Amino acid sequence: MEIFWDEIPIQTKEYLKVVDITDKVQHILQARGVRNGSVLLYNPHVTCAVTVNENDLELWQDLLEAYQRLAPLKADYKHNAKYRGMAREENAHAHILNTLIGQSVTIPVRNGDLLLGTWQAVLYIELDGGKKRTLIVQTAKMEGQ
Amino acid sequence: MEIFWDEIPIQTKEYLKVVDITDKVQHILQARGVRNGSVLLYNPHVTCAVTVNENDLELWQDLLEAYQRLAPLKADYKHNAKYRGMAREENAHAHILNTLIGQSVTIPVRNGDLLLGTWQAVLYIELDGGKKRTLIVQTAKMEGQ
Amino acid sequence: MEIFWDEIPIQTKEYLKVVDITDKVQHILQARGVRNGSVLLYNPHVTCAVTVNENDLELWQDLLEAYQRLAPLKADYKHNAKYRGMAREENAHAHILNTLIGQSVTIPVRNGDLLLGTWQAVLYIELDGGKKRTLIVQTAKMEGQ
Numbered sequence: 001m002e003i004f005w006d007e008i009p010i011q012t013k014e015y016l017k018v019v020d021i022t023d024k025v026q027h028i029l030q031a032r033g034v035r036n037g038s039v040l041l042y043n044p045h046v047t048c049a050v051t052v053n054e055n056d057l058e059l060w061q062d063l064l065e066a067y068q069r070l071a072p073l074k075a076d077y078k079h080n081a082k083y084r085g086m087a088r089e090e091n092a093h094a095h096i097l098n099t100l101i102g103q104s105v106t107i108p109v110r111n112g113d114l115l116l117g118t119w120q121a122v123l124y125i126e127l128d129g130g131k132k133r134t135l136i137v138q139t140a141k142m143e144g145q
Numbered sequence: 146m147e148i149f150w151d152e153i154p155i156q157t158k159e160y161l162k163v164v165d166i167t168d169k170v171q172h173i174l175q176a177r178g179v180r181n182g183s184v185l186l187y188n189p190h191v192t193c194a195v196t197v198n199e200n201d202l203e204l205w206q207d208l209l210e211a212y213q214r215l216a217p218l219k220a221d222y223k224h225n226a227k228y229r230g231m232a233r234e235e236n237a238h239a240h241i242l243n244t245l246i247g248q249s250v251t252i253p254v255r256n257g258d259l260l261l262g263t264w265q266a267v268l269y270i271e272l273d274g275g276k277k278r279t280l281i282v283q284t285a286k287m288e289g290q
Numbered sequence: 291m292e293i294f295w296d297e298i299p300i301q302t303k304e305y306l307k308v309v310d311i312t313d314k315v316q317h318i319l320q321a322r323g324v325r326n327g328s329v330l331l332y333n334p335h336v337t338c339a340v341t342v343n344e345n346d347l348e349l350w351q352d353l354l355e356a357y358q359r360l361a362p363l364k365a366d367y368k369h370n371a372k373y374r375g376m377a378r379e380e381n382a383h384a385h386i387l388n389t390l391i392g393q394s395v396t397i398p399v400r401n402g403d404l405l406l407g408t409w410q411a412v413l414y415i416e417l418d419g420g421k422k423r424t425l426i427v428q429t430a431k432m433e434g435q
Contacts, residue, residue: 004434044410058222066241115189251396253332
């Protein structure tokens with residue numbers, strides 16, 4: 001058993017944005033030559049999130065609209081009041097959504113492939129952009145049967 | 146360290162449904178003879194989810210009602226508008242909830258048992274049924290201390 | 291590859307409460323002498339949750355208020371109706387939020403450190419306190435590169 005660490009840099013211009021990073025995760029897996037094991041995609045940031053769902057532009061709009069209904073960009077947030085005037089810090093909505101969508105995704109690997117379902121893509125969800133971010137990919141190489 | 150892959154087939158008739166799959170996960174663990182390690186229950190689908198909570202029929206109704214309040218079945222979804230007329234594809238609510246509830250659950254294993262708490266059951270949440278689904282169970286066998 | 295199990299006891303007085311447990315997780319990591327691997331923080335309870343986000347008292351108020359908007363403490367819950375009169379069991383809101391925030395957190399470990407981002411803290415979210423709880427920490431020691 002061995003583990004490897006890699007990084008995926010992400011740059012967004014938009015404040016809210018979904019980005020398909022499946023290819024980047026698969027590229028790391030192949031470069032590491034891992035046949036069996038798992039990939040832990042870990043997000044070290046607190047105002048964006050990672051998940052797995054479909055690559056569909058219309059759905060991505062629905063996701064971002066739903067997230068804004070659950071945690072409106074503007075509301076009576078105490079975190080934002082503390083940082084009033086620092087526009088880049090008025091992001092309580094993004095913190096809330098990070099705790100709901102989640103900070104990491106673990107995907108099984110078999111015979112060199114991510115065991116993603118037919119409609120699954122690895123998605124990065126920017127909730128407080130445009131920013132430069134870096135995601136961590138920890139690949140575990142195991143002895144499979 | 147070794148890993149094993151198994152599948153749990155699930156068939157629902159209802160559109161929204163909670164199913165307790167704890168026994169199926171425990172059966173796989175025992176069949177694989179894993180004493181120490183972890184179980185990754187991975188959902189390769191995008192309109193259903195997996196979680197861990199209580200086996201309680203009334204609670205399950207509450208869960209499904211709460212999920213519908215958070216992501217109503219009928220709303221102005223762009224994903225649904227694109228597939229208008231294909232009833233089986235008007236499921237944006239299910240995609241949204243998948244990203245909130247999550248695609249996988251990791252449960253520690255010690256001395257041959259899932260380390261589930263007293264009230265915990267492994268739950269499958271169908272959000273776009275009735276469908277035939279298959280969940281992936283990746284069991285990692287480790288040397289425990 | 292080896293795994294170790296430890297426990298983090300938590301005692302709250304408040305009904306809703308966020309507690310930063312980063313130091314407790316780091317202490318376990320150091321006591322186990324794990325240089326490379328991962329930490330699975332697993333919550334065996336059904337009415338509280340664990341997540342990773344910022345240590346900020348104002349934000350924690352925002353989180354708890356947002357969670358109450360998503361799953362109000364008082365609503366027409368069937369689970370609560372069944373246990374009417376047993377105040378300690380009228381906690382459907384907490385079950386719902388547990389399924390949304392999540393039961394576990396997996397954090398990569400490299401060179402003896404949790405790979406937490408600058409603003410990340412490991413957070414325990416009590417949703418049905420004050421109670422005495424115990425969280426499970428499963429540390430996996432791997433051969434890193």
